[in-house]
Amino acid sequence: MFDYLEYIRTRNFPHIWCSGCGDGIVLKSLIRALKKLEFSKDETVMVSGIGCSSRTPGYVDLNTLHTTHGRAIAFATGVKLANPKLHVIVVTGDGDATAIGGNHYIHAARRNIDLTVLLYNNYIYGMTGGQVSPTTPRGDKASTAPYGALENSFNISGLAEAAGASFVARGDVYHATQLEKLIAKALQKKGFSVVEILSPCPTAYGRRNKMAHPVTLMEWLRDHTVSITKYEKMSEEERKGMVETGVLYDEEKPEFSSEYEALIERLKEKK
Amino acid sequence: MSENSEQTMLMMQGNEACAEGAIWAGCRFFAGYPITPSSEIAEYLSRKLPLLGGKFIQMEDEIGSMGAVIGASLVGLKSMTATSGPGFSLKQENIGYAAMAEVPCVIVDVQRGGPSTGMPTLPAQMDVQQARWGRHGDHSIIVLTASSAQETFEQTIRAFNLSEKYMTPVVLLLDEIVGHSTEKVVLPPKDSVEIVNxxxxxxxxxxYLPYRETEDLIPVLATFGTGYRYNVTGLVHDETGFPTNDPEKIEKQIIRLSGKIEKHRDDIIQYKTFMMDDAEVAVFAYGSVARAALRAVKDSREMGIKVGLITTTVLWPFPYDVILEAAKSVKAIIVPEMNLGQMAREVELGVRNQAEVIGVNRVDGNPIPPVQIKEKIKEVV
Incomplete structure (x- = not known):
């Protein structure tokens, strides 16, 4: 049997996540990916911001850094640049990374610094009680959008790709095996990589949007996600209401922290 | 003789002296965002740091640069950022994080006038209370200042040393005059400079317990990546580094955050006195104003006026005892500042009603000339 406990700080259990939350599935998928890749725990740093997903570092036996709201990627940039040998994983949410931290998200992508960002998308600010977020689908209800969201929502994977990330994938907590593979690929990628993870929140999102039961949300994920290869073959009509998952973008590009190391070497030779 | 045991004389801008001092102190990481009148510090370090194997990054904003500095410090690099008023305001949340998580780092604020965009190219000393109280929550912090390029070089080294020793962010407050004046700097023999790691x-x-309570109240934080896996958070935490809701542990941490600085006041505070022995009136000054004050005191002495001077390079913790001692023998303390009396408030606290406190204040973007202080001395005497 797979031993998750090797990576878990059991002293901090029980965790704070609500029953029916998908964040534990992400945690387990991540641990399986880490184990498969045999990353050294001492040489892996996990950085998070503020929110439900950002509580993950407390439960994982790595070097862990729980920062301020929206700033995980900025802190992680310092960590990676200061010691490029470290694997740096950022755990963040849709509000943390694309609202208050949106600037760091796009600029880290532009810089293409070697961070692996696990971006849990639950369409809501879960920890603070279900306020509308940049990814709340138009028309859906939130505690600060009682009549339904009037604003358009972000395509956060598309945003990362447009900003210059070298790897972008989308997975969901219904398809846990696929998720593990996507995380593993992202971890292996040298460059700024994002895995957007659909992990809907029954407590703060589902209850307001006629999907109160966790199983209903899981079924929604099962029925509304489709692999990118299938999606590409679908007609415009068939695509309606569907979300494509899998590796959405994968390119080789110069990576910032190694470019900086190369600069230091170049300057040494000049001397 | 090797270059390590010789002194060098140079013409340097205050901002360059700051950057050079940082390098001497062992700074190997800088993250910043362009802002007048501090940008020369970033420009200098963008050239020098990669030559020394260090790292420079211009971040997307002031907030991000403070975050990157904290991240790099946890990985073991001595780290710094530099900014001015508006940027200093933006950085405050993460400076509070560094105070809470006890991550050493240096924040240089080359002060301009404010509030808001204010006077980008004109000097002021309007951030002295923000440096102390800019964050939410209770904690102490070390704030240094300097009056010349020479002192800037020395105080930058000291800022790093204090931050490493006390595991705290240290703010270095310069002003536009100090930052932008080019003047003589004597770099001491390298081997004569004390460096604290x-x-x-x-x-x-x-x-290992990262926040174990020690006698000196200072935690020992292992460098990330060296085999000590622990948790760093801005939430109130116990000695393990994990969040706690235990009232006893919460209280212990909050009290220690202030206590670790206050307990070591005598080690941190540095001040100078000039002609105070028989003085009937004192002047208390800091930053570039301290130089105008020295001229004013010398000139007044030549006219036979018994006036002395107290200057400090440490604004926080504030040297209340020094002020009280002076207050016992003078009838008034004159406090010239390029603000509306921010440090005069502290002097008021220090004198305990034993002497009058009189401000000389200027907020029009001009420096305070010696004559303005001299006139006030004459008036008070």
Whole structure:
């Protein structure tokens, strides 16, 4: 049997996540990916911001850094640049990374610094009680959008790709095996990589949007996600209401922290 | 003689002296965002740091640069950022994080006038209370200042040393005059400069507690990546580094955050007195104004006026005892500042009603000339 406990700080259990939350599935998928890749725990740093997903570092036996709201990627940039040998994983949410931290998200992508960002998308600010977020689908209800969201929502994977990330994938907590593979690929990628993870929140999102039961949300994920290869073959009509998952973008590009190391070497030779 | 045992004389801008001092102190990481009148510090370090194997990054904003500095410091690099008023305001949340998580780092604020965009190219000393109280929550912080390029070089080194020793963010407040004036700087022999490096754990990882309460109240934070896996958070935490809701542990941490600075006041505070022995009136000054004050005191002495001077390079913790001692023998303390009396408030606290406190204040973007202080001395005497 797979031993998750090797990576878990059991002293901090029980965790704070609500029953029916998908964040534990992400945690387990991540641990399986880490184990498969045999990353050294001492040489892996996990950085998070503020929110439900950002509580993950407390439960994982790595070097862990729980920062301020929206700033995980900025802190992680310092960590990676200061010691490029470290694997740096950022755990963040849709509000943390694309609202208050949106600037760091796009600029880290532009810089293409070697961070692996696990971006849990639950369409809501879960920890603070279900306020509308940049990814709340138009028309859906939130505690600060009682009549339904009037604003358009972000395509956060598309945003990362447009900003210059070298790897972008989308997975969901219904398809846990696929998720593990996507995380593993992202971890292996040298460059700024994002895995957007659909992990809907029954407590703060589902209850307001006629999907109160966790199983209903899981079924929604099962029925509304489709692999990118299938999606590409679908007609415009068939695509309606569907979300494509899998590796959405994968390119080789110069990576910032190694470019900086190369600069230091170049300057040494000049001397 | 090797270059390590010789002194060098140079013409340097205050901002360059700051950057050079940082390098001497062992700074190997800088993250910043362009802002007048501090940008020369970033420009200098963008050239020098990669030559020394260090790292420079211009971040997307002021907030991000403070975050990157904290991240790099946890990985073991001595780290710094530099900014001015508006940027200093933006950085405050993460400076509070560094105070809470006890991550050493240096924040240089080359002051301009404010509030808001204010006077980008004109001097002021309007951030002295923000430096102390800019964050939410209770904690102490060390704030240094300097009056010349020479002192800037020295105080930048001291800022790093204090931050490494006390595991705290240290703010260095310059002003536009000090930052932008080019003047003589004597770089001392390298081997004569004391450099402090933060402690590393002496126990094996399984026995390690990052925030263990020690007698000196200062935690020992292991460098990330060296085998000591622990948790760093801005939430109130116990000695393990994990969040706590236990009232007893919460109280212990909050009291220690202030206590670790206050307990070591005598080690941190540095001040100078000039002709105070028989003085009937004192002037208390800091930053570039301290130089105008020295001229004013010398000139007044030549006219036979018994006036003395107290200057400090440490604004926080504030030297209340020094002020009280002076207040016992003078009838008034004159406090010239390029603000509406921010440090005069502290002098008021220090004198305990034993002497009058009189401000000389200027907020029009001009420096305070010696004559303005001299006139006030004459008036008070």
């Amino acid at each position: 933060r402690k590393q754990p002496e126990v094996p990882p399984e026995e």
